[in-house]
Amino acid sequence: MNMMAFSLLFCSTRFIPTPFLSTATNLLSPQHNCASFIPQKKQCKREFPLPAVASVPYEPINFEYLQEEFSGHGVTFEEACGSCVVKMELRNGSTVTMMLPSGLITSYKALMWHGGKVELLHTSVSEGENGDPLIQGGVSLNFNFQTDHDGELSWSPTNWVLHKIHGKPRESIQVELATRTPDDKIGLRYIVTLEKDTLNSELKISNRRSLPLQVTGSILNHLTLSSPEATYAIGLEGSSYCSIPLFESEFMLSPKDSSQGEGFGKVFPQWSTKSENNGLEGSQVNNEEIDNYKQLSEELSLLYTEAPRSFTVIDRGRRNSVSVGRSGFDEMYLFSPGSRVEIYSKYSYICVGQASILKPIIISPQDVWRGEQFIYNPNLDA
Template structure:
């Protein structure tokens, strides 16, 4: 376990996109105040307004709308649409905070969707959206007190940037605040989509943070998908994250070694559920299998779920069926979550995806009193 670094501000510093051969240049793009601001709330609090259900879409349009940002009401939710001048676009849902779309500009001059989402009917007849990019966090304090988030209660606090340079949404968590304060920055650039979470511990005792950013990347089939850059990285086999936004094929629950934990839900991800008090010692032993990646271009054909404990800062997911790739870069997180549903599903269908994301699962983050921790994922587009 490592002490979390203290961040003096809320500004992410993603590097510009890496060249196609995978080398990340040292030049950084800093989101400074001198950049043009689209709209900024001055009188009425956007937090108070956007919390009302149904969300006040007219207020959001009036306060934050611009040539690069628009708002569309869908039931009790609102879709925030961002679009750069070069055509790259992304969408995010409020209050859920789920990033449902990222369409970067491609080598052929058009845009292509790289995130995988599904829309299903909920228990009350409502539309339920899953997949995309979401965050799941767990916080444990002294005495075992805990709290958790699954990216389902966020409000728009601020919006910065311009369609020419970048668009940045600042979200604030509206869940329980008895332990921590949580903010999230979602940033769209011409060749980047960033997700940064900032956690502040206002208390007088240390906290233990666990969780991950989970990205469902759409592929033609996992058989045509390859993880590039993991050779030599150690991993441990663990259960896939099951949250409100995750997509897990039903046949996973049919397997003996997967059934018990696939139904545990979100709590099955975190260390408190690994202490064998649930009577699943045999399953825990099997899932704790360790290994080392021996292929620098690993095909993701088989069903697998791994946490890489010493991964490189950058990973490329290449899909030969769609002829594109996505580069993932992480910051703040020491581990990497990789999940494949396997290739025994329909091409370009519901389970044609792979999951990746920076994580703090096996080695939680220790956040001291008054400390601030920042963890981030950046999706780069190398296809220009």
């Protein structure tokens, strides 16, 4: 799909979870096309206003300013009816596509040993409420910030602005996003770096409050596969884990009839009540991974509390492998819809999350926390 057609999918900045999604291979289901989702381009802003119910309303994007101030360094922009598609492209052909203001990474096409490119992320687009286009999958940030002693939700970041871009298309490209609370007491920087063989996502959280800041959440990655039946996780032997209810984010793609249940209040990071979380913690049964070559054909929703800082996912169907690693996060989440999904279907993926769920991140007053993850493409070395 060319860039212009891709950008037209995102005429609305409203993203609402739904289990009915189109296939990832075509992005749009056969019964829908771009015209069915959106009116003529000149009418987009009038027909698709920003949602009034949003906890943090999206601010209008000054597209001309972005082009004038940030174009270059291997980065281009496409207007999408109030949203913006940011595309990073290296000279070797590897590309990353990101949406503003949501910060959702929708595509990572990596160069392979044979000279072609392969999409490593799984993203689905469908029709949401009121006919608005809905996108789920990819790489997303999902965090809660709590400062009150009773654990009440303080703030969740949803609105990112472009802060800076630097790098060289021959080597690496770095895009830095920023957001903050209305009182400027909590600040976040989200730094996405594309290198020849790696996509790196780094998060910096600054606590300028007088009280410690408690952070829970994850970076969620949807990795596209031929089928979970043909997919194996390598390197988890000896890791401690527990089964947990399926948790969801605004952008997480999960089958409607998953046996894992509704998760943490249906939508993560909008957690359910404190008592429900305590009940989850009290009912855990720790297990030890005994298989170093773990087939992901079963339906599973696992939280690894002790696991290597990186492991490898091998897809025999695509003859492809990807390594996923982290720093700063103590936990790793692994979800698979299982082998009941059809091969190359909209649910042919696994979800890997670098997480702090059972063990929250505690940031002292006037301190900065850093965490990051990487998706490494080893196929250039083949």
